[in-house]
Amino acid sequence: MPPPDDFAEFYAATFRPLTAQLHAYTGNHAEAQDMVQEAFCRAYSHWGKISGYDDPAAWVRRVAWNMAISRWRRTRRFLNFHRDLAPEPLAGPNGNRIDLAHALAQLPPQQRQAVVLHYLADLxxxxxxxxxxxxxxxxxxxLHRARTALGVQLGLDEQEVNHA
Incomplete structure (x- = not known):
């Protein structure tokens, strides 16, 4: 599919799916929206060039993911340095989506990113x-390790995990 000539059309078609991916990775919808919005701002300033790419959405995805990974690294360093200042996690409401979000957050970053890109972005x-x-x-x-870990955390048996 050729890239859309109109930036607004491109934005409308790709903002929500990319935000959902980053939300699954970061666990914070507002942060995900901010990073995706920033990636689109950068794309807009170079739209003449980026619109000619085979897959301009891949460029925006890369920029947004780079920001998410950088933010995660900075946060991790900060929390490791200020561990005593971090508040205790609050118990949230029950539900499959919340259970999945919590389980995803427990995965190592590479596994979480692979799961999000493969299963949510459908790459x-x-x-x-x-x-x-x-x-x-x-x-x-x-992906195999992540499915196994998610299965354990979500209380699935081995057959359910292998057929997911």
Whole structure:
């Protein structure tokens, strides 16, 4: 599919799916929206060039994910330094979505990113590997480990995990 010539059309078609991906990764919808919005602002300033790419959405996705990963690293360093200042987690309402979000948050970052890109963004393993700069076998391993860990956290039996 050729890229849309109109930035507004491109934005409307790609903002929500990309925000959902980053929300699943970060666990914070407002942060995800901010990062995706910033990525679109950067794309807009170079739209003449980016609109000519085979997949301009991939460029925006890369920028947004880079921001999410950078923010995660900065936050992790800060929390490790100020561990005593972090508030106790609050118990939230029950529900499958909340359970899944909590389970995803427990995964190591590479596994969480692979799961989000493969299952939520619907990217094939090959594309996830290219996006993450990893071998396909590594991504398959991350996905397998993530499914296993998610299954344990969500109380699924092995058969349910393997058919997910």
């Amino acid at each position: 094939p393993v090959r594309d996830v590997a290219e996006f993450m700069g990893a071998a396909e076998g590594t991504v398959k391993s991350w």
